[in-house]
Amino acid sequence: MHRRSQLIDGLIDLLLEVVHRLATRSRRKVIQRIAADIGAVNGKERLLVEIAMAALDHPDGRIEDVIFPIAGAAKLRAVIDEHRAKGTLDARIQQTMRGSYASHYRRMLSPLLRALQFRSNNSVWHPILTALDQIVRYAASGRRVVTEDDIPSGIIPGKWRQAVIDEQGRVNVVSFELCVLTQLRDRVRAKEIWIEGADRYRNPDDDLPGGLCRAPRCLLCRSWAVT
Numbered sequence: 001m002h003r004r005s006q007l008i009d010g011l012i013d014l015l016l017e018v019v020h021r022l023a024t025r026s027r028r029k030v031i032q033r034i035a036a037d038i039g040a041v042n043g044k045e046r047l048l049v050e051i052a053m054a055a056l057d058h059p060d061g062r063i064e065d066v067i068f069p070i071a072g073a074a075k076l077r078a079v080i081d082e083h084r085a086k087g088t089l090d091a092r093i094q095q096t097m098r099g100s101y102a103s104h105y106r107r108m109l110s111p112l113l114r115a116l117q118f119r120s121n122n123s124v125w126h127p128i129l130t131a132l133d134q135i136v137r138y139a140a141s142g143r144r145v146v147t148e149d150d151i152p153s154g155i156i157p158g159k160w161r162q163a164v165i166d167e168q169g170r171v172n173v174v175s176f177e178l179c180v181l182t183q184l185r186d187r188v189r190a191k192e193i194w195i196e197g198a199d200r201y202r203n204p205d206d207d208l209p210g211g212l213c214r215a216p217r218c219l220l221c222r223s224w225a226v227t
Contacts, residue, residue: 005199008116012188012201015112018105019185022178026096030089044079047071094163094175102174109177110139117196118184121205125192127152131180138173146171155180 050070058066067076113136118129130152138146148169156164160179164172187193191204 002199004197005202008195008198009200011112011116012195012198015181016185016188019181022097022100022105023093023182026093026100029096030092033092047075047079090159091163094160094178097178098163098174101178106174106177109181110136118193119196119203120187120193121203122192125187127155128180128183128187128193131155131176132184135177135180144173146173146176151176155183157183 047070051067054066054070113132118132120126120129134151137143148165148171151171156176156179160175163175164179166172184193188195188201191201194203195201
């Protein structure tokens, strides 16, 4: 039993480390790319200054007479298109994470989740457990078409919504898995979700002295915990 607990702890450590590494490496790559882009847009900064100076010198002038001689419509449109293509920082990090996860780590997820039994004593986090079961079932059935109605309500945070759910309500399964895994890591580290048979990641209620009340209020104030 002790060896089994050690193995389960090792699997959880591996899962949490993979999720953490995906996030940190993706963030580092995106920041490096942004830094490279900043170094390559010196011309754009000079262009912005020239446009600002022209606008101040001729506040009543027409755009085609004041701005376009400095930067034509085609050049301004190219700057806008490039900015839109880069997207927000979170979106770019999520896109990079998705590429690494789908190419390397995703194949191990389903067997790992099947080998572990996640539990939670707080009903607030039960949607995450439901989502984990769905990930296993979708992988086993090979299901690729998933809609927003198929996943637990409230499982997608705002910063992930655009990456997971498109305008037609269809769910990107790979992004959905990543979204759930990032939330799982946070909840396991906070001991809100625990794993059957684990030692370090065991049920936190097992750490309470036997004579203490386990009511939720008693966890907030141990001085009331005498039954």
